[in-house]
Amino acid sequence: MINSVRHVFETTALTMISAVLFVGFYKLNDLIFSIFEYSDGINWVFLPAGFRIVLVLIMGLPGALGLMLGSWFIDRDLFTENAAALAFLNGIVGGLTPWLVMKLLIHRQLLDRKLESLNALLLLKMTLLFAATSALMHQLVWLVLDRPHLNIWVDIWPMFIGDALGALLMLYGFKFVLDRVGTRPSLRPH
Amino acid sequence: MENNHSPFASAYLRFLQLAKVVQALPEGQSIDANESALLQSVVLRWYENQPMSVREAIGLAELGSPATLHKRITRLREKDLLNTLNQEGDRRAKFLIPTQRTLDYFQHLGRSMHQAHKNPIA
Numbered sequence: 001m002i003n004s005v006r007h008v009f010e011t012t013a014l015t016m017i018s019a020v021l022f023v024g025f026y027k028l029n030d031l032i033f034s035i036f037e038y039s040d041g042i043n044w045v046f047l048p049a050g051f052r053i054v055l056v057l058i059m060g061l062p063g064a065l066g067l068m069l070g071s072w073f074i075d076r077d078l079f080t081e082n083a084a085a086l087a088f089l090n091g092i093v094g095g096l097t098p099w100l101v102m103k104l105l106i107h108r109q110l111l112d113r114k115l116e117s118l119n120a121l122l123l124l125k126m127t128l129l130f131a132a133t134s135a136l137m138h139q140l141v142w143l144v145l146d147r148p149h150l151n152i153w154v155d156i157w158p159m160f161i162g163d164a165l166g167a168l169l170m171l172y173g174f175k176f177v178l179d180r181v182g183t184r185p186s187l188r189p190h
Numbered sequence: 191m192e193n194n195h196s197p198f199a200s201a202y203l204r205f206l207q208l209a210k211v212v213q214a215l216p217e218g219q220s221i222d223a224n225e226s227a228l229l230q231s232v233v234l235r236w237y238e239n240q241p242m243s244v245r246e247a248i249g250l251a252e253l254g255s256p257a258t259l260h261k262r263i264t265r266l267r268e269k270d271l272l273n274t275l276n277q278e279g280d281r282r283a284k285f286l287i288p289t290q291r292t293l294d295y296f297q298h299l300g301r302s303m304h305q306a307h308k309n310p311i312a
Contacts, residue, residue: 010197058204062197115207120214175212 011062018055018066019073022048026074029166038158039149041090041138049163050170053123053130056098057115068095086145093137098130127171131163221269228253228262229271232286233296241285244274271295 029047036044055063071091072079078087105111105126111118138159139152195203221229231250235242247263248256263286266272271292277283288296 007197014197014201054208057208059197059201060204115204115211118207118211120211120216123208123211123215171212171215174209175215175217178209178213 014059014062015066015069018051018059018063019070020066021055022051022067022070023073025051025170026070036162038162039155042155042159043162044158044165045169046159046162046166047170048166049131049134050167050174052094052098052134052163053127053167054170054174056102057118060102060113061099064095064099066095067098068092071095086142086147089141089145090138093141094134097134097137101126101130101133123171127167128164131160131167134163135159221266221271224254225262225266228259229266229288229292232272233288233292236287241275241287244284244286247286 025048029043029045033043033045033047038044052067055067057063059066068091071094072087075087075090078084078090102111106113111122111126135156139150139156142150143152228247228250231253232242232247235246244263248259250259253259254262263272267274270289273287273289274284275287277285
């Protein structure tokens with residue numbers, strides 16, 4: 001009983017941490033990279049995309065649920081502007097797509113639950129795969145919901161590039177910090 | 191054997207695993223085996239209190255031709271791994287000395303070797 005309560009508490013805490021980090025970095029991205037905004041909801045550099053990867057890989061489903069909650073919080077105004085379906089599906093797609101991609105990779109034995117088989121090359125490939133699927137799924141949702149001024153064949157590219165660039169910036173930022181706080185210097189021979 | 195860790199413990203263990211992978215991400219400023227060999231020769235001479243001059247370094251025939259070694263020295267300087275020092279009284283003689291970044295790198299290698307010696311199975 002105590003164990004299951006603790007399990008629920010920890011899962012909830014991870015979900016909330018994920019949501020807060022995603023929203024925090026969304027706001028930071030708005031602050032730093034607002035000049036790179038392509039259109040409403042699409043940015044040429046989207047830092048929170050890095051968190052989609054990191055949080056889902058580390059936390060699993062609670063991380064994905066946190067991303068979903070974070071996305072709903074960011075789009076909260078849409079729920080009162082007759083665009084509730086758009087806001088709702090944005091959250092589902094933003095949170096669950098990376099988790100489903102991770103599940104698929106595990107199912108195909110390209111990745112394992114404990115990330116023991118993860119290496120730098122696979123992480124970079126996953127970054128591109130997450131960016132591509134996220135951009136595609138968002139665009140499809142917007143297409144289905146008939147979002148005004150949508151041109152999926154054009155808009156998908158800034159979204160993909162923004163997600164990929166943002167995720168790479170995040171990962172290399174993470175590396176920069178680890179190289180300086182950890183024991184390992186940044187220089188590595190081939 | 192499947193371990194049933196708590197969500198926090200699992201997340202932390204996966205964080206450690208991911209951190210290891212992130213640290214191994216390729217970076218533009220890595221050094222190849224040839225640069226590493228030259229750097230080692232230069233640092234060894236510096237360690238012996240007999241810093242190598244640029245002229246001596248480009249004359250290390252076993253590591254390459256003078257033109258190749260000159261380019262390699264330039265690359266190591268651009269990567270902030272080597273500095274040059276002019277001898278007092280003779281501005282023509284330039285000596286190669288390691289930077290703090292190089293010393294950190296060798297310190298890391300030494301620490302890794304010590305760790306590997308202490309835990310041969312790991």
